[in-house]
Amino acid sequence: MADPVQLDDLHVTRDGAPVLRGLSLSLGPAERLAIVGSNGAGKTTLLRAIVGLQAATGTVQLFGQRCAAEADFAAARPHIGFLFQDSDDQLFCPTVLEDVCFGPRNLGRTPAQAEAAATRALAGLGVAHLADRVAHRLSGGEKRLVCLAGLLAMDPAVLLLDEPTNGVDAANGARLHAALAAFPGALILVSHDAAFVASLASRAALLEAGRLVPAEIHDHPHTHAHPHLHKAAP
Amino acid sequence: MIPADPRLRIAAAFAAVLSLSQLTAMPVAALACAGAVLAAAMSAGGLPWRRLMHLExxxxxxxxxxPLTIPGTPLVRVGPLAASAEGLAQAALLGCKITAAVLTMTLLLAGLDPVRLGGALAGLRVPPRLVALFVATARYVETIGQEAARLRDAMRARGFRPRTDRHTLQSYGNLMGMLLVRSLDRAERVEEAMRARGFTRHLPLGEATPPTGPDIARATLIAGAAALLLLGDRAWPILSS
Known part of the structure; x- marks a missing residue:
């Protein structure tokens, strides 16, 4: 099977300033790549360029197919789930169920099939109880999980995750982690959450000066102290 | 030629458009239109083609x-419909007046930053509520536009392609609805943030400085030219008879 994502000599300029400068990347079918980098290093731009939402020069190959025009990207997008940094950008339907159905409906499923896929995806993330809630009034963590359900309902081969743990509490973070750990496909993870990255990624890279530099994930004990918050004794 | 003071620009534009709207003689309207086109073509920005395309x-x-709806001397007959010469003249007159008015507005107002335009409106004693409404709209139109663009990107990322079917209509409906809901939420948040910083229904829009002499002269010249056009327009029937 061809690599799901293969980038070669990618250049992106935004507002006159170069963001990506000759970036190359290949992602294997079950590889889990973590990308770290400072604010404004171009991590989101990179993810957007992969799915063709951001115009770039260089070559983008998705599943072995060279993608240049919007039509090429549009054909590949159903197989690539892109979790946006801001959940509110993704959730646009009134109820959770409708929103999760949106992707499967775009794939040409009937409303009944789409609903079945949506219900399955929500249940898989442990948030089936949210199905009839108003999407835009959920908590930050719930929104995140619903967004992810909207992608998983399309059965993608690749997930692109832009800061998945932003604004997510511990309980919902654990659900998110479990779901991503169980995801069989490839994923690219952009995150500041070192612990989250270390426990999910099989490879890491640093985005620096518009290129990817291989990085190392290692684990070593630290002696540390930090404040804790607990319920006060009555 | 164009005054620098935004208040004078608004006043001159208002006077000019008011005069242009009252023109009735075709030659005078054509003269006004030609003058406006010439002035716009000679300005720094050149003719605003995009705006003109929409307008024309x-x-x-x-x-x-x-011509089809105004009764009069028939020019051409298409089945039961007759195009009248009076209608055609009326449309040509309107076309000249509209083009002249829009070009005048573009020349005088397009270069102004929305916030300065707000300050100028306040300087012209427009009610503060209207000014605040205008300034906030000008500020957030782009933010809401960006929000819409991100929502559309997210839809595309999930394989959405507009077609002529129920699903597409429903999705666009949801998109519009969500934009409205979120704009309302944003408006509330912005208002709260403004109140938290001590906003009391009056926008601080900068010091009002008295307009300079040359600026007043420029604005008077523009308004005077417009008044002259109107005078010529009223005199035309007498002159041409």
Missing amino acids: GFVLMLLVTL
Whole structure:
């Protein structure tokens, strides 16, 4: 099977300033790549360029197919789930169920099939109880999980995750982690959450000066102290 | 030629458009239109082609519909419909007036930053609520536009392609609905943030400085030219008879 994502000599300029400068990347079918980098290093731009939402020069190959025009990207997008940094950008339907159905409906499923896929995806993330809630009034963590359900309902081969743990509490973070750990496909993870990255990624890279530099994930004990918050004794 | 003071620009534009709207003689309207086109072509920005394209589309519609709807001497007959010469003249007159007015507005107002325009409106004693409404709208139109663009990107990322079917209509409906809901939420948050910083229904829009002499002269010249056009317009029937 061809690599799901293969980038070669990618250049992106935004507002006159170069963001990506000759970036190359290949992602294997079950590889889990973590990308770290400072604010404004171009991590989101990179993810957007992969799915063709951001115009770039260089070559983008998705599943072995060279993608240049919007039509090429549009054909590949159903197989690539892109979790946006801001959940509110993704959730646009009134109820959770409708929103999760949106992707499967775009794939040409009937409303009944789409609903079945949506219900399955929500249940898989442990948030089936949210199905009839108003999407835009959920908590930050719930929104995140619903967004992810909207992608998983399309059965993608690749997930692109832009800061998945932003604004997510511990309980919902654990659900998110479990779901991503169980995801069989490839994923690219952009995150500041070192612990989250270390426990999910099989490879890491640093985005620096518009290129990817291989990085190392290692684990070593630290002696540390930090404040804790607990319920006060009555 | 164009005054620098935004208040004078608004006042001059208002006077000019007021005069232009009252023109009835075709030669005078054509003169005004030609003058405006010349002035716009000579300005730093050149002719605003994009704006004109939208506008002339509307004028074209007038040219097609007015001859058919205004009764008079028939020029052409298409089945039961007759295009009248009076209608055509009326449409041509309107076209000239509209083009002249829009070019004048573009020349005088397009270069102004929305916030300065707000300050100028306040300086012209427009009610503060209207000014605040205008400034906030000008500030957030782009933010809401960006929000819409991100929502559309997210839809595309999930394989959405517009077609002529129920799903597409429903999705666009949801998109519009969500934009409205979120704009309302944003408006509330912005208002709260403004109140948290001590906003009391009066926007601080900068010091009002008295307009300079040359600026007043420029504005007077523009308004005077417009008044002269109107005078010529009223005199035309007498002169040409």
